[in-house]
Amino acid sequence: MNQLTADDLIYGYINGIFPMADSDETLYWYSPDPRAIIPIDTYCSHKSLRPVLNRKEFEIRINSDFEGVMVHCAAPRTDEEGTWISQDIIQAYTELHKLGFAHSIEAYKDGNLVGGLYGVAIGAAFFGESMFYTVSNASKVAFHYLIQILRQRNFQLLDTQFINDNVRRFGAIEIPKTEYMARLRKAIASKARFVEPDVEHLFLR
Template identity: 60%
Template sequence: MVKSQQSPDYFMENDNSLTAEALIYAYTSGVFPMAEADGTIYWYRPDPRAVIPIDTYKPAKSLKPVINRGQFEIRIDTQFEAVIRACASPRAYEKETWISEEIIQAYVELHHMGFAHSVESYLGGELVGGLYGVHFASAFFGESMFMKVSNASKVAFHHLMEILQSNGFTLLDTQFMNDNVERYGAVEIKRSNYEKLLSASLQKACEFKLPTK
């Protein structure tokens, strides 16, 4: 869920009114925002679109021992803002971030409304990895992830998939194809097919909660 370095066609330029309400309308219409280095926000509607099939997901063999050891404690929605700010921090392979302060504030507002969630990995009580995304009905839109400790984000993603599978989600949108999401099983579909999947997903209500063990 790290954004692609390519420059896909953008849908429209920001009108300087990025709000939670604008995000709700955008996501339910198949559109999402990204910020440029100068803070300018563009709304994207790519074709093709990358999605990760939920029902067929299985963790990589190399990750199973890490999961089985229970090395990380997993929580949801306890430090949403800390997660999105960690995702916005510069990385060794990405000098720029598409997550601006304006985006952070809008998504934090969306989180307070119950439409954005974080899955968090803890080690020794410290937040060391995680991801965040947007949730409407039975659709989850993966935004970004981070890690401070090896495998922390991979385990968070595994638990995201468990959440989506156990609660009957029907769509996991990862927006653009890149090496990171392809590693998790992402495939590209035509925008017209994506929009049909999105429309169907918005007809079914789902809760975002950890499965009961």
């Protein structure tokens, strides 16, 4: 296919598909069955995370360094081979971010970006893409605040695509593709705003 664009991404998400790159950076589109989601209303932070939250160890920002989060997420990891986040994917999602559809939640310590996540918001659906950390608990804290935002803004669906140990610890479950598509259609037809246009700054300390 030609170079991935923001329009391609929007079309894909509203139709239940998403791109990933192979080791040679060839893009493929996926639509898992079953599909992994995290129920927004039933998420509860793990007891071990509560002291970290109470101590306010991290400064949390929204959309302060979207591309930086993606670059960190694309970096090689010791427990995985390669990455599915190619340069084309970074460019396309960064363009989607500029259009107001893609967002990052970032954890900072001593002024340094040490963890975070990014995803796509369309209607009342949020599609979680990837997360990273260089300091323990940083990505978990970022996810905790993602859930708070989704609850405050009345989001209906948090898609995590595939089930794995990483998303299971946040309460991910699998549902049939037919059920996912029904939830997706309802969510994208609903109105929700991830952040107000003038709130692209420090979120919580």
